[in-house]
Amino acid sequence: MLQNLWLLIIAALLWAAPASGWGFDAHRQINRYAVYTLPAPLYYYLKPHLRWIEAHAPDPDSRRYAVAEEGARHFIDIEYYGCVDSIPQREEDAIKQYTADSLKSWGHVPWHVQRLYYSLIHAFKSRDHTRILRLLAETGHYLADAHVPLHTTANYNGQFSGQRGIHALLETRSPVLMVRERDFLLGAATYVSDIRQLIWEAVKESHRALDTVFYAEEQAKKRIPESAWYSLEMRKGKLEKQYSEALTLEFNRILGDLVRRRMRQATLAVGKFWFSAWVDAGQPPLDLPEPVQEPQENPLPVPEMGNATLPSRIEPVD
Ligand SMILES: [Zn+2]
Numbered sequence: 001m002l003q004n005l006w007l008l009i010i011a012a013l014l015w016a017a018p019a020s021g022w023g024f025d026a027h028r029q030i031n032r033y034a035v036y037t038l039p040a041p042l043y044y045y046l047k048p049h050l051r052w053i054e055a056h057a058p059d060p061d062s063r064r065y066a067v068a069e070e071g072a073r074h075f076i077d078i079e080y081y082g083c084v085d086s087i088p089q090r091e092e093d094a095i096k097q098y099t100a101d102s103l104k105s106w107g108h109v110p111w112h113v114q115r116l117y118y119s120l121i122h123a124f125k126s127r128d129h130t131r132i133l134r135l136l137a138e139t140g141h142y143l144a145d146a147h148v149p150l151h152t153t154a155n156y157n158g159q160f161s162g163q164r165g166i167h168a169l170l171e172t173r174s175p176v177l178m179v180r181e182r183d184f185l186l187g188a189a190t191y192v193s194d195i196r197q198l199i200w201e202a203v204k205e206s207h208r209a210l211d212t213v214f215y216a217e218e219q220a221k222k223r224i225p226e227s228a229w230y231s232l233e234m235r236k237g238k239l240e241k242q243y244s245e246a247l248t249l250e251f252n253r254i255l256g257d258l259v260r261r262r263m264r265q266a267t268l269a270v271g272k273f274w275f276s277a278w279v280d281a282g283q284p285p286l287d288l289p290e291p292v293q294e295p296q297e298n299p300l301p302v303p304e305m306g307n308a309t310l311p312s313r314i315e316p317v318d
Pocket residue numbers: 020021022060061074141142145
């Protein structure tokens with residue numbers, strides 16, 4: 001009895017704050033396998049830097065507590081904007097309709113990714129190796145976040161529906177138990193002429209999946225006894241409170257293969273995004289001078305909000 005009480009106390013202390021976006025491991029997997037979808041010569045250019053692009057996939061989440069404006073770049077609370085299909089997809093139009101301050105507090109992941117797309121084109125054009133790598137790692141992160149259903153709602157952690165903790169269940173615990181290496185056998189990334197559409201399709205599909213996600217959590221908790229919802233597990237040498245394997249498996253049984261499917265879609269979308277940026281930059285040669293310097297930890301300069309257009313300093317692609 002006393003032992004159980006201690007376990008509960010330890011569990012309460014260990015219960016981590018909800019992860020932001022896919023868990024760190026899932027973000028790393030998405031970036032890594034996105035590189036594998038790339039056609040040559042982009043693939044051969046990035047292959048030596050694969051570990052770096054993978055390792056730095058979670059950087060934007062690591063910055064969230066240090067940079068005030070970082071948080072809103074990872075999500076969009078659709079409810080505040082209205083119906084997902086009627087939100088202006090161009091950032092200037094959205095700012096006109098809702099104001100820039102609203103975007104900053106309601107989340108603006110689709111427009112942020114769009115702005116970084118132009119930064120990536122510019123980095124390719126100027127053959128700035130350091131910025132290319134940095135932007136690849138970071139755009140992979142934000143675009144993957146747009147594929148997470150809970151990143152499109154103000155009820156991101158079930159706090160308004162009595163489902164607190166659903167964030168970690170879906171985005172951290174489920175990928176660990178449900179997604180395998182073989183799930184990342186994807187086709188080759190193709191060129192997408194309308195990146196805005198690619199981004200918004202991800203957001204819309206995420207949002208459409210929300211009801212299913214909340215329903216699956218509710219049902220799984222009805223079917224599994226409350227005493228078996230959580231377990232204590234060793235992770236990287238530390239004891240952590242986790243959703244139990246039984247609850248996670250039941251949740252995913254009801255969900256179908258949603259987690260696996262969204263991770264696959266995110267990975268292929270990231271590959272398409274990177275490849276399209278290189279094509280839109282005019283397919284510059286990638287025989288960059290060696291030895292190449294990998295980027296340092298300094299923060300990535302982020303383009304101003306409202307600047308989601310092709311910078312004028314970039315000449316049109318021939
Ligand atoms: Zn994130």
